[in-house]
Amino acid sequence: MIKVLTIGGVALLMAACVTATPYAPASGDRGYGFSEQQIEQGRYRITFRGNSSTARETVENSLLYRAAELTVQGGYDYFVVVENETEARTSYSSTSAYPAFYGRYGYGHPFHRSSYAFPYYAYGFGWGYPYDSYSREITRYSAVAFVAMYRGEKPEGDTRAFSAREVIANLGPVVLGEQPAGAGY
Secondary structure (H helix, E strand, O other), rough: OHHHHHHHHHHEEEEEEEEOOOOOEEEEOOEEEEEEEEOOEEEEEEEEEOOOOOHHHHHHHHHHHHHOOOOOOHHHHHHHEEEEEEEEEEEEEEEOOOOOOOOOOOOOOOOOOOOOOOOHEEEEEEEEOOOOOOEEEEEEEEEEEEEEEEOOOOOOOOOOEEHHHHHHHHOOOOHHHOOOOOOOO
16 A cells, blocks of 8 residues: 555656746657748748647747747748647546556455455455546647748738747747846845
8 A cells, every 4th residue: 555655646746747848949759849840931830839737828929939039040020920720639647546456356366365355345446436536637739830031120000920029028038937137036
């Protein structure tokens, strides 16, 4: 029983330590983070994929921030989001609270002496729903946008147009986790 509680405790601690996807290039098997593909001069497809601890707003802000970075790096002043989409993928994870003990002392086990032995009842069946299992919802957000980059003044009234330097200034502290200059606690 102590072993199961220890394993369960470690699993809960590990789950609690999961943090939102950091702003960084996509890497690893699942590809969390940003990636881009240049379609033609001044046009990109940009993607940001978040893990299950990353909020939709964080995914969308990170995508806009990456578009602004690419715009400035390319020598442009503003970008227009031609097309964008944010997708939510939801899955469910179920587990049992007593996985190590099911059947341990049941029929066919070498330590089983009687079908009514105490360990058989204590560890074989559990207490039933909701005490021996749980299910949790896991949602991961992924955003993709096609952006076109331009030089000059951003057109007034075009809600799809963003000043790259303003996006960097306004979203930088949010996306990168920096505090604005002069802010103190």
